[in-house]
Amino acid sequence: MAINQALLPEFDQEMANTRKTLERVPEDKFDWQPHPKSTALGGLATHIANLPSWAGLAITSSEFDLAPPGQGPIRVPPAHSLQEVLDAFDRNVAASRSAITGADDAHLMASWSLLSGGKTVMTLPRAAVLRSFVMNHIIHHRAQLTVYLRLLDVPVPSLYGPSADEGTL
Numbered sequence: 001m002a003i004n005q006a007l008l009p010e011f012d013q014e015m016a017n018t019r020k021t022l023e024r025v026p027e028d029k030f031d032w033q034p035h036p037k038s039t040a041l042g043g044l045a046t047h048i049a050n051l052p053s054w055a056g057l058a059i060t061s062s063e064f065d066l067a068p069p070g071q072g073p074i075r076v077p078p079a080h081s082l083q084e085v086l087d088a089f090d091r092n093v094a095a096s097r098s099a100i101t102g103a104d105d106a107h108l109m110a111s112w113s114l115l116s117g118g119k120t121v122m123t124l125p126r127a128a129v130l131r132s133f134v135m136n137h138i139i140h141h142r143a144q145l146t147v148y149l150r151l152l153d154v155p156v157p158s159l160y161g162p163s164a165d166e167g168t169l
Contacts, residue, residue, distance in 0.1 A: 003108045003127050004100050011100060014135050015052060015093045017159045018142050022048060022089060024154050025145070027082040034151050041148055046079045048145060049089035051138045055096035058112045058129040059103050065115040100130065 022045055030042030039047070057064055067073040079085045108127040113120050124132065146156045155165035162168060 003105045004103050007100060007108075007127065007130055008097070010135065011055070011097065011130070014138060015097075017157075018048060018052075018138055019086070019089060019093075020157045021142050021145055021149075021159070022082075022085055024149055024157060025082055025085065026152060026154055029152055030078075030080075032148075032152065034148060040078075041152075042080075042085075043078045044141060044145055044148065045082075045085045046076060046088070048138060048141050049079065049085045050076045050092065051134065051141065052089065052092040052096045054137075055130055055134045056092075056099040058126050058134065059096075059099040059107070062111070063113040063115055065118065066121075067117045069118045096134075 025041060025045045030040065030045075032041045033039070079088065103126070108130075109125045111123050112126045112129050113123040114133070115121060122133075142159075146159075149156050156163045158166040158168060
């Protein structure tokens, strides 16, 4: 089985669970933070919506610098509505799924590097980037988002098993 064909079912499942979670974000609470050191809800939702784009980026480039020398950190402007979050997420998922579908094994096993200020942070095969830096990263922030939802008394969706709010998958 080709690597992309092995990755796509997991990608599809995680993206469906992520969208289901993003759909619950209360738009009137975008500025809410559980703690002063925490990212605001709208910023977290925006970050999660942007993360699928990293799959396409990892496939179409050999490296990416988060803070190119002389330019400072790259920032994605926060979304101003839930529809904006969902639209960005859907666009990013579709583009990245297409990139994964079109990548052959040799390309997915070639190295990709994340840089910051011109210095290498990590170098992994693209397939490992898709699993760790893209999907696991999304799962991490999606879990963070479910905590935000719980604190706001918003029903948490069932993801890998029943939630306290939904008894079934």
